[in-house]
Amino acid sequence: MLQSIQDYFRQLAETNPSWNFIYIYDPVQTARVLDGLWMTIILSVVCVILSVVIGVVGALLQGSPRRWVRSVVQGYIQFFRNTPPLIQLLFFYFALGQFTPSYSPDGWLEVPIISNVGWAIISLSFFAGAFNVEIFRSGIEAVPESTKEASESLGMNRLQTYIYVVLPLAFRVSLPSLNNNLVNLVKTTTQAIVIAVPELLYQLVSIYNDYSTAQNACMVLMFLVYIVLVGILVLGMNRWERGMRIPGYGA
Amino acid sequence: MSARTLIPGITARATTDLPVLKPFKGKPYGHDEIGFSRFLANLSPWAVVCVVMLLALWPMAAMAQAKYTIGDAFDALWKWVPFLVTKGFALNILISVTTMAIGTAAGVLLGLWQISPHPAIQKTAWAVTQAFRNSPWLVLLFIVMLAFPFEITIAGVTIPIPDWMKAVFGLSLPIMANISEVVRGAIQSVPTGQWEASESLAFSRNQTLWRIILPQCFKRMIPPWMNWYAILTMATPLVSLLGVEEIVTLSRQAMEGENNHPELLIPFYGFCLVIFFAYCYPIARWTISLERKFSVKL
Amino acid sequence: AAEVCKNEAWKKAMSRGKLIVGVKADYKPWGFRDSSGKIVGMEADMAKEVADTMGLDVELVAVQSSNRMQFLEQGKIDLMIATMSDRPDRRKVVGIVGPNYYTSGTNVMAPKAVGLKKWSDLKDKPVCGKQGAFYNKIVTERHGAKVIAFTGNAEAKQALRDKKCIAWVYDDSSIVSDLTSGQYNDYEMPLNSEDDNPWALAVPKAEANCVFGRFMSGMQYYWLQSGKLIELEKKWGIQPTKFLVDKKAQYKDWLADKK
């Protein structure tokens, strides 16, 4: 079965050189694609989780009574939202990468504690996290003062009010925007190619550089994979959103 | 008003909808649609200086060991600036403006179809919008670059389609989808009461749309629209991956011409950053001031 | 030669009075830009000579590894001289004709401190490279290195300096010119070049066995035989290659083979 599929595509590549689905019949390329896919999935999942954590923490810090804390958060957001993620990746990898500790297995090579994958995760998470901070903050602002007052007049302190009332509500308000931003994050992981993170785009580009006839086939795969990845994310988020729905509100 | 005597409380407001979550008043568009501009515009000049200085840290370490100094690198940059701007950045602007024009025209149409009473049209428009909104720009670009011919022949006249024009078509697709969402969102942010009121005044559907609804949301659409323009402009370097000779491609070629000294990275990419910023920052400020202006009236 | 020669590209070039040649603009010194933006370099000179011979003006179009074959297929360029390695699968798509005009050796620049001795030392070690370069494949497949490919050579060299890899893989002549520039005194090119990466120019596939293809085949024989390429090598400061010298000797006497 598998054999015949492979034969079919090998045949297709013979007769139709511009449609060379090499990654289907050449195990070496298949392995590269799978590696890339795995890396993309890891990048996406880890960045999604980290960026949400960063968003929640940042939003809490932004409500801090201390001015300098707020300024630091503000500065962070400004830096990350105003520069293209592509340049951020370069900056992190080449500039900050020089200052991180490293160990040296062979006398020359300095293997940094944070690899390029690590930097991609950090950079992309902070990039999306900057947007998430804003998203959660506006969610928190959407919880009316009067609801907070009600919980205060029941004797709850600030922290209790936050944990039991404000955050659960803010989270629901934020979900749609969060959804958008995370989809965007998954799409942005392709840019990690500039610091040579071997994710899917990197592997596919390498494949069609080596086998130029495979270019079309690589693009098709790329398109399908991202549609599926984004689709899964959107479905998951929608299900979550439905699960979080409060009966009696919303359409 | 003797009524009130007999019926205590009868004249009180009879709204039963809960103010549980404040309605997103004056924010008819999603967070991400205006977020970028707001951010850019909020940046105070000193913050810009800080960022630039932070960036300047980058070369310090590299500088120490090389004979080719950062000064040499900057000298090299100055030689190239005229070429990079007139040939490279000008193309970025050209691409962004043309893309925006095409994307807007198509997006408005698609957005109106999204609220069409015809379920088939509406569903199709929705599906098209979602598909192009959610696929990576790069992939769309690749597909268009490969699928489009480099010239077309109409009635015997051969019209060449330059590469950047193809990139424009590729970028127009996601822009179209996003503008479509802006239009739909803006129209749907107009209370249904407006539709009913116009209906009961005997306006036809088209009259209602063009005379009542669109004029109300036109102003609301401008800020997110400009925001998308800024995002698009920042995204034009993507086409460098396809060999269109915009500023990043040309910067790479320029560095090649200067023997690829690693010291060139900062000046050249930094220059790209600065020139994009110099172009987007005023637009962002303008967007925000427009938004403020419009939000007062409506 | 069952196919009929339409000679479209040839005729089109003739009728417009201009030959459009795809060359690289990011591969110094074969094709790169001077600061006015003009594309110059060894291959640019070759393109000009082709056009001169045909009696046409020349227009140079910058191409990249990823799009050069599409450009030729689509007819956007008439001829491609763009540091392309001669590969069987490429021969299926574009018209590669005549002898190869050049070969490049694959080699690495590595810090002296690492003390590379042989290619096999690269096994399972990180090696920096440039995306789209053919050399990546050689060191991966033959020597088992782990290539980290960046978008540009400047980035790749920066990574080498940051000790993120033990070597930078590229073509030997580029490496030599870097080493002689005095900027890389702590580095060396310790290995023997793997010298079997022939370069080919290409015409549209349909014209490989027609006027254009045969003409270009002739051009290459002429270049090799006359020593023109050795001259150009010198002009652009490229390390003299054994390949060109050998070829010059080989073709010195046209009929030598036949005797």
Place this chain on the structure above:
Amino acid sequence: MAESKWTPKEPMVSAKDVHKSFGDLEVLKGVSMDVMKGDCVCVIGPSGSGKSTYIRCINALNPIDSGSIEVEGQEVNDPHLDKLELRKKVGMVFQQYNLFPHKTALENIMMAPMRVLKEPKDEVETRARELIKKVRLEGKEDSFPGELSGGQQQRVAIARSLAMRPDVMLFDEVTAALDPETVKEVLVTIRDLAEEGMTCILVTHEMGFAREVANHIYFTDRGVIVEHGPPKTFFTKAKDPRTKEFLSQIL
């Protein structure tokens, strides 16, 4: 209008056994009512009893499931009905005013006659200014809705409907969103209209007003008309227990 055989002796609005459901919920369960020219009819009843739905059916904003509603002899429940014709005869004012926020008061009033009836601008403007005077808003011609109080906006909305010179006016709880003190301005305007002989159908919670102005009061509950009669007898001699309970609660 031309084809209709309707004469002023017949009911202006005549509903017969109107049924209407939203999904599974039957909101109107056989409502019948005749309104003669010049009548002013009030519909009262508890929340959710179907008052708004009924009045919207008269204006064909909601289709009905069975029964018939005739306005000047024209069947509203006719799939081939020319809705625009109907709506020229019937004016409607909503609880939420629904003024066009991008137009001034005067423009709000002039818009429909100019765009729908295609009447010349001068003529429409003269009429609009008269209407402004009628609803006692002189001096507010060029104010935008956002610059007017709730009561003023509601009066502009009434004038806007009147500008189409309808034969019947429908009012749906037009004062419900107003604060007690501005309610009066609006009610005075409606009373003036009724006294001039306009046919009016009002849904209201203002019992005092109903008693004063209406010449017939309908009490609806759960989709049926439970009781009706002229105000004098209605308020004092209600027979139905549900009506009595309702009146006892609000009196």
Place this chain on the structure above:
Amino acid sequence: MAESKWTPKEPMVSAKDVHKSFGDLEVLKGVSMDVMKGDCVCVIGPSGSGKSTYIRCINALNPIDSGSIEVEGQEVNDPHLDKLELRKKVGMVFQQYNLFPHKTALENIMMAPMRVLKEPKDEVETRARELIKKVRLEGKEDSFPGELSGGQQQRVAIARSLAMRPDVMLFDEVTAALDPETVKEVLVTIRDLAEEGMTCILVTHEMGFAREVANHIYFTDRGVIVEHGPPKTFFTKAKDPRTKEFLSQIL
């Protein structure tokens, strides 16, 4: 509570010359009032006269500028006041109910006793179910606020406050957002409370209710108490011209 020397013979709530400004606007200009245990006091007055502000000051939701407010002998205007202690003694119900929309009716009621008083869940649940019965909402325990009518929500809000077993209940126009029929349900609940001897301070527009339930009525205008007295004399023998005017408008 322990440290207080308060005895039930002294006023439960005692305000003396309370002043309060928002920026330049002086909202309370010397308000004094004594409320004894078991009293039910109504505060009436035109919109903007400072009623809400006053009642919020009692619960320390707004700080006061000068004067004093004592609840069970404890000074509210004390910077070292333990607000939580105060709020265990004082329950407050708002016009907008301000239920927690993501919790069911029962959970809304149980939340504060569990989180603030740290009482065991079983005990709290038993009490909550009793309160649900008291406000006549049997069967609605597991409904979310969005699924309840306004009147039902308001009754949940009252039960929620009562669950903290306060000594004083403050009500701020609790029926203003309700439709006429549901107003009654809520008023019945409050009357039951008053009859059981709960100390109540109500801000209301419901004159009929004030007359029926209150044992003392205060009329405020522009930040001062213009007139007060028991309902019988207050409604019929008001002396102050402003009071008379107000009563004439609503009577």
